[in-house]
Amino acid sequence: MARKKPKCPQLPCQPPRPCPSVATVFGTLVNAGAIVAAGVAALGRVPDPPVRLQRRLQALLGILTLALAFHVVWHGVWAVPGTFARTLGLAMLALVLGRWTGGWLKLQGRLNRLGQFAGRHLTVTLDQVGPSAWPQVFYAATVIFCLTPLAVVGPLLEALAEDRRALGLKALVDALATLSLARTRGPGVVLGAVPVLALQGTLTLGPAAARPALVGFHGDQVLCTTGGLLLLPVALVMLQVLRVRLADYLPAVIWAPLLAWLFHRP
Structure with missing residues (x-):
């Protein structure tokens, strides 16, 4: 007798949803692939974009991030009729508590020290980089690619809202x-795609597996809205409008589902 294929847990009110798979982490795969492709292009002597073009691209990315932030927040607060005030209020409270928690843990200060560590290991030139120096460059690339707010918010949005734009x-x-970096620091930079896959893949598959439970008390809705609010300061930093201690706000993604559960009214 053929054995039945196990099913993922579903809530009665939710449409059938496939188990987490490779498609679930498609955005992370694209991210890692972009790092590898750019590294290969740089090592193949493809010229850097002009400085003016790089600045325009950064400004464009900032504008797109700002637009995405408003879009995510708008759809988050209106995802369930009649929950606008509750969702927005809990998301903002999560940001306040997250900022307090991050300040207490001194997350931004720790991140700044890691950034200084990365900078020290990126002071070598390509002529000085041999196989023995690749680990140092790899560690520095890991800090640059993984310790950013988008590395946390992006996987959460992909897992809970199937939104891969971040x-x-x-x-x-x-x-x-x-x-x-790859042109002056060598192939070690490309290896940074591996921790990107590991970290962001975990941050996607974990919430995706927990989503059926989060839906029961609208935790996914509050968490997505909080993620959208976190994108706002990211955009302002990209646009060089404000300098914000972004890392201190990251604990908000832990507070958001907790607050949604505490204030849930069946």
């Missing part, structure tokens, strides 16, 4: 960084 923007940002 990861698409991150793929472009990482590709531009790789083009610049």
Whole structure:
């Protein structure tokens, strides 16, 4: 007798949803692929874009991130009729508590020290980079590609809303960084695609598996709205409008589902 294929848990009110698979992490695969492609292009002596074009691309990415932030927040607060005030209020409270938690943990300060660590390991030139120096360049690339707000918010949006646009923007940002770094620091930069796959894949598959439980108390809705609000300061930093301690706000993604559960009214 043929054995039945196991099914993912579904809520009665939700349409059938496939188990997490490779398609679930498509945005992360694109991100890692962009790093590899840009690295190969740089090592193949493809010239860097002119500085003026790079600045325009950064401004364009900032504008696109800002538009995406408003889009995610708008759809998040209106996802379930009658929950606008509750969803927006809980998302903003999650940001406040996240900022307090991040400040207490000194996340931005720790991230700044990691950035300085990356900078020290990227002071070598291509002539000085041999196989023995690849690990140092790899560690630095890991910091650059993984320790950013988009590396957290993007996978969450992909997992909970099947929205891969944030990861698409991150793929472009990482590709531009790789083009610049790989030419002077060698192939070790391309290896940064591996931790991107590991980190962002985990941050996608975990929430995707937990989504049926989150839906029961609208935790996915509050978490997506919080993610949209987190994209706003990211866009402002890209546009060089404000300098924001972005890392201090990241604990908001933990507070969001917790608050949704605490204030859930059956």
